[in-house]
Amino acid sequence: MADIPISATPLASLSRKRAPKPRTRDQIIAAGFEGKADLIESESQNEDPMIRVAVLGARQRLETLTVQHVLTALQDPDPRVRKRGLELASVVKGRGTKTTLIAAVCCCLQDPDPLVVDAACWALGERRARAGIAPLITCSSDHEDPRCREAAVAALGAIGDPLGLPAILARLKDKPAVRRRVVVALASFEGEDVDAALDQCRVDHDWQVRQAVEMLERSSPLL
Secondary structure, three states: OOOOOOOOOOHHHHOOOOOOOOOOHHHHHHHHHHOOHHHHHHOOOOOOHHHHHHHHHHHHHHOOOOHHHHHHHHOOOOHHHHHHHHHHHOOOOOOOOOOHHHHHHHHHHHOOOHHHHHHHHHHHHHOOOHHHHHHHHHHHHHOOOHHHHHHHHHHHHHHOOHHHHHHHHHHHHOOHHHHHHHHHHHHHOOOHHHHHHHHHHHOOOOHHHHHHHHHHHHHOOOO
């Protein structure tokens, strides 16, 4: 029987190298607390959208988040990343926050995902972005999802520009949740139209709308 040749190659070299384990969302979040900027940036284009979401938050914690990072997030194919980008659009600093960023956020009012539209409304309200008044007015009246109409009303109230008041008043015939938001938004305005709208809400058939007026009056005794 012929001898079986023994390979001189070490067995270790014949074993396949193990692929590195994929990063987890928790690891990226932890990296934000630990200051591991290189690790965070290495995962910025990870195929897992929740990793990309975590990268945005970690950048914000490390104060390395830029307007360009947010703009890239607003173009992401996953709505969860776009939503997170909009949430951070209210706090990001740097050149372009009053121009390029606001224009991009306004474009997100056309997003097919209602939660992204909701976040875009919120970002415009937080930024008190007057450039967003016109698209917010359109959203408040034309969007098919009442959550988005409600968010647009809230943003118009937060901005507090008289140009947005007619659109807010027009939602007094909308669904109860939107009408409740109208009451809150009216706190930013004064005038006979506002007083008449609040009088109407005091006798609204939805008890939560009536309650919203009562709460507003307690917080603003002059109403």
